[in-house]
Amino acid sequence: MTNQHFIYLLRLADSPLILAQRLSEWCGHGPVLEEDLALSNMALDLIGQARLLLTHAGRVESRDRDEDQLAFLRMENKYRNLTIVELPNGDFGQTVTRNFLFSAYQVELWKRLQISTDTELAAIAAKSIKESTYHLSHSAEWVIRLGDGTEESHLRMQTALDQLWPYSAELFTSDDTDRSMAESGIGVDPSAFKTDWQSTVSQVIGEATLTLPADTPFVSSGKAGQHSEHMGHLLGELQYLQRTFPGAQW
Amino acid sequence: MYTQSMDLPQKKEQSASAPGAPENPEYQREFDARLAQGEFIEAKDWMPEAYRKTLIRQISQHAHSEIVGMLPEGNWITRAPTLKRKAILLAKVQDEGGHGLYLYSAAETLGISRDEMFEALHTGKAKYSSIFNYPTLTWADIGVIGWLVDGAAIMNQIPLCRCSYGPYARAMVRICKEESFHQRQGFDLLMTMMQGTNEQRVMVQDAVNRWWWPSLMMFGPHDSESTHSERGKQWGIKRISNDDLRQKFVDATAPQADILGVTLPDPNLKWNEKQERYEFGNIDWDEFWNVVNGNGHCNRERLAARVSAWQDGEWVREAALAHANKRAAKHPDGRVGEQAAPSMETAPMQTAPTAGST
Ligand SMILES: [Fe+2]
Numbered sequence: 101m102t103n104q105h106f107i108y109l110l111r112l113a114d115s116p117l118i119l120a121q122r123l124s125e126w127c128g129h130g131p132v133l134e135e136d137l138a139l140s141n142m143a144l145d146l147i148g149q150a151r152l153l154l155t156h157a158g159r160v161e162s163r164d165r166d167e168d169q170l171a172f173l174r175m176e177n178k179y180r181n182l183t184i185v186e187l188p189n190g191d192f193g194q195t196v197t198r199n200f201l202f203s204a205y206q207v208e209l210w211k212r213l214q215i216s217t218d219t220e221l222a223a224i225a226a227k228s229i230k231e232s233t234y235h236l237s238h239s240a241e242w243v244i245r246l247g248d249g250t251e252e253s254h255l256r257m258q259t260a261l262d263q264l265w266p267y268s269a270e271l272f273t274s275d276d277t278d279r280s281m282a283e284s285g286i287g288v289d290p291s292a293f294k295t296d297w298q299s300t301v302s303q304v305i306g307e308a309t310l311t312l313p314a315d316t317p318f319v320s321s322g323k324a325g326q327h328s329e330h331m332g333h334l335l336g337e338l339q340y341l342q343r344t345f346p347g348a349q350w
Numbered sequence: 351m352y353t354q355s356m357d358l359p360q361k362k363e364q365s366a367s368a369p370g371a372p373e374n375p376e377y378q379r380e381f382d383a384r385l386a387q388g389e390f391i392e393a394k395d396w397m398p399e400a401y402r403k404t405l406i407r408q409i410s411q412h413a414h415s416e417i418v419g420m421l422p423e424g425n426w427i428t429r430a431p432t433l434k435r436k437a438i439l440l441a442k443v444q445d446e447g448g449h450g451l452y453l454y455s456a457a458e459t460l461g462i463s464r465d466e467m468f469e470a471l472h473t474g475k476a477k478y479s480s481i482f483n484y485p486t487l488t489w490a491d492i493g494v495i496g497w498l499v500d501g502a503a504i505m506n507q508i509p510l511c512r513c514s515y516g517p518y519a520r521a522m523v524r525i526c527k528e529e530s531f532h533q534r535q536g537f538d539l540l541m542t543m544m545q546g547t548n549e550q551r552v553m554v555q556d557a558v559n560r561w562w563w564p565s566l567m568m569f570g571p572h573d574s575e576s577t578h579s580e581r582g583k584q585w586g587i588k589r590i591s592n593d594d595l596r597q598k599f600v601d602a603t604a605p606q607a608d609i610l611g612v613t614l615p616d617p618n619l620k621w622n623e624k625q626e627r628y629e630f631g632n633i634d635w636d637e638f639w640n641v642v643n644g645n646g647h648c649n650r651e652r653l654a655a656r657v658s659a660w661q662d663g664e665w666v667r668e669a670a671l672a673h674a675n676k677r678a679a680k681h682p683d684g685r686v687g688e689q690a691a692p693s694m695e696t697a698p699m700q701t702a703p704t705a706g707s708t
């Protein structure tokens with residue numbers, strides 16, 4: 101039970117952690133200064149969420165691991181993020197499309213976790229839902245603007261959606277951990293809010309004049325610790341200093 | 351962050367009176383009287399053309415320095431050693447982007463568009479502070495930039511909080527507050543590393559060795575080499591001379607180096623009891639001019655990064671504009687729905703600050 105609780109919290113923590121890592125790559129390189137700042141803001145929110153969740157996970161585990169030991173010193177297959185967040189940023193259209201799909205998911209998730217029997221998690225969810233709601237409205241606006249912008253932007257956005265869509269299946273897979281957390285009232289089984297997510301997504305995609313791609317049999321497996329080839333490179337950067345100077349204080 | 355050489359590259363142009371400046375003795379008298387009384391000049395007020403041009407150049411180059419300055423530090427965000435340090439660095443670099451925004455807006459009040467300013471940056475017509483053409487090679491560089499580079503920026507910028515142009519002065523007040531925060535964070539980062547392992551201390555000393563002299567160069571050439579017109583003083587754009595600012599910086603910084611336990615790389619640095627100031631060695635002006643003129647370590651990369659961000663973003667800006675036009679056509683009376691696109695003149699998005707920023 102404790103172990104499943106711990107794993108569940110790592111899953112919740114790792115997706116914001118890894119997406120923050122990706123979004124911070126935009127810093128200084130955005131298409132307009134305002135968006136540069138907006139993406140950094142989101143990355144900061146996500147780092148904040150990850151820190152709270154990792155600290156909490158460390159306490160639940162009770163092996164004296166703090167947020168940094170958990171964030172920087174795990175083996176790749178111990179990271180539990182959804183695969184979609186570790187994919188390279190691509191162009192600005194791909195970045196906002198991923199932000200949109202992910203934040204729509206996070207909003208549904210936090211909504212339900214606000215009543216978790218894990219009161220610390222419930223408090224984190226209550227704080228995070230405000231941030232994710234903003235991330236959702238910001239990214240949805242961009243999906244609409246770029247989907248229904250120029251011919252080129254429309255094409256780029258449809259391509260982005262087609263490429264990312266297969267990774268959305270993982271968002272709603274559930275395993276023993278999810279089910280046992282849902283039963284205990286700590287967590288939620290993500291398959292329970294797939295329809296709500298779909299209705300948000302299809303409404304925005306429609307307004308953006310984009311076409312919802314067909315589902316594929318592919319299901320990525322990051323939350324089970326099996327990642328894409330991109331993850332190792334991402335961790336190479338993330339972990340660089342902690343791995344090079346073991347035990348150093350920063 | 352900021353700047354040294356704002357008044358350098360176009361020295362000649364600056365000292366020549368602006369061609370075609372509308373002369374109006376009566377307005378001029380009123381303008382001079384307001385300056386003499388220490389009143390602010392505001393965007394709508396009459397101002398001599400030379401004043402407008404000088405300010406546009408200085409403010410836009412200052413803005414460019416802020417956004418180019420995001421790049422060397424941005425180089426370490428994905429490699430920050432702890433989550434706390436990552437958040438601090440990301441927020442700091444974001445602050446610098448915010449400084450760029452305030453300053454571009456202040457320059458826009460003088461009748462130039464942000465696109466025109468970017469064009470000048472991207473074609474190399476406008477300069478930015480050459481400190482950002484040095485590479486960030488280790489994590490200690492992040493601390494040293496905060497401590498020395500933001501520290502030097504504060505020295506340079508505090509007098510500008512009282513400059514005669516209202517929008518610039520007000521932007522500087524806001525910016526200076528954040529810069530001093532950055533400086534303290536940089537010092538704290540270094541302090542932590544100095545209390546760590548031997549390897550960490552070596553890293554800090556190495557970074558100090560590399561950044562000390564370039565930081566002193568941020569104050570620009572010696573007073574004897576730089577012609578500061580009386581006008582600059584009168585306009586409050588240059589209240590304190592380069593050498594005086596540099597001296598103040600050395601006097602403030604040398605004791606901090608002692609507290610940190612690092613050695614500033616200058617064998618001639620010593621306290622002069624009688625004059626109550628530090629003496630220090632000669633700056634390598636050949637290096638300074640090389641970097642100013644495009645031949646530093648990172649000049650090419652920094653400019654290329656800005657240009658490609660701009661070019662890669664072109665389809666985004668075009669699409670945002672096209673979308674806004676579609677919306678406007680759908681709602682000709684100006685009423686738009688709940689999820690309406692923000693106004694699209696020069697910038698496609700308003701910033702919507704959330705919890706993250708400092
Ligand atoms: Fe700044």
Ligand SMILES: [Fe+2]
Pocket residue numbers: 351446500528529532
């Ligand atoms: Fe700064």
